[in-house]
Amino acid sequence: MDPGKHDQRIAESFGKQAATFEDERLNMAFTSGLPWLVEHIAPVAGEQILEVAAGTALVGRALADAGSEVVALDRTVAMLEEGRRHTTGRAPHLLVGTAERLPFPDGCFDAVVTRFSLHHLVEPHGVLAEMSRVCRRGGRLVVKDLVADNDPAVAEQQDRVESWRDPSHLRMPPRGAVAGWLADLGHQVTQVSMREVERPLEPWLEQSVTAEDGSTLVRQAMEVELAGGEVTGMRPRRRDGELWFGQTWEVTAAR
Numbered sequence: 001m002d003p004g005k006h007d008q009r010i011a012e013s014f015g016k017q018a019a020t021f022e023d024e025r026l027n028m029a030f031t032s033g034l035p036w037l038v039e040h041i042a043p044v045a046g047e048q049i050l051e052v053a054a055g056t057a058l059v060g061r062a063l064a065d066a067g068s069e070v071v072a073l074d075r076t077v078a079m080l081e082e083g084r085r086h087t088t089g090r091a092p093h094l095l096v097g098t099a100e101r102l103p104f105p106d107g108c109f110d111a112v113v114t115r116f117s118l119h120h121l122v123e124p125h126g127v128l129a130e131m132s133r134v135c136r137r138g139g140r141l142v143v144k145d146l147v148a149d150n151d152p153a154v155a156e157q158q159d160r161v162e163s164w165r166d167p168s169h170l171r172m173p174p175r176g177a178v179a180g181w182l183a184d185l186g187h188q189v190t191q192v193s194m195r196e197v198e199r200p201l202e203p204w205l206e207q208s209v210t211a212e213d214g215s216t217l218v219r220q221a222m223e224v225e226l227a228g229g230e231v232t233g234m235r236p237r238r239r240d241g242e243l244w245f246g247q248t249w250e251v252t253a254a255r
Ligand SMILES: C[S@@+](CC[C@H](N)C(=O)[O-])C[C@H]1O[C@@H](n2cnc3c(N)ncnc32)[C@H](O)[C@@H]1O
Pocket: 010, 014, 030, 052, 053, 054, 055, 056, 057, 058, 059, 073, 074, 075, 076, 079, 097, 098, 099, 100, 114, 115, 116, 117, 120, 121
């Protein structure tokens, strides 16, 4: 893994995806799960919350609307700018930066959160340590991400399909791994919740602005599985003639 090349992939992928993150026709996966995540964060008016790898700050904007003072940090300027353009309620403070080196002193936030970022990070454990550093003693850490199939061989295939769709995808954490990493960092894990989600394939490919060759590989792999071939871990099925697939989302909350 060449970190420079990976940074370039992140810039390319999210430079392209910024507009579709705010397209209501395509971004339901990012908006429909919001109340569930916000419940786990339990924002309190006036407290300081950091959202790491915030993208267009869909989460950060919901927390700001709940009255919290939010800093939303991301390395892709286009994502933050798209978020700024779509802010209608209370605005988070938007900041360009990298999750690996958070530009804040120790213990300065009441809560630190991140969603759908770990599977893009070269060293997710290191980023959790950085999030932990800037969270005050007794504060909350909340992480939501996709999680991998329990079978490592299937998980490998799942990551392959995901990276055809978005070349900046690296690997989904195994179920429960985030809780283990947070416990290793000395946190008390208070909640781990899971949700199985069914999604139509074509809007997902359109949202991630997947190149035609990548889209073809994803469709073919799902068709092969439906015909009895190799298991992709994407749980494909056909609904009214359209391809659908499944994801598992996990939210981990700790103190
Ligand atoms: C799938 S998007 C999720 C955006 C947002 N968290 C959400 O759920 O709506 C992943 C985001 O992570 C950002 N990102 C990836 N690696 C990063 C890093 N090392 N530091 C900061 N941001 C990063 C990308 O720029 C992108 O905006």
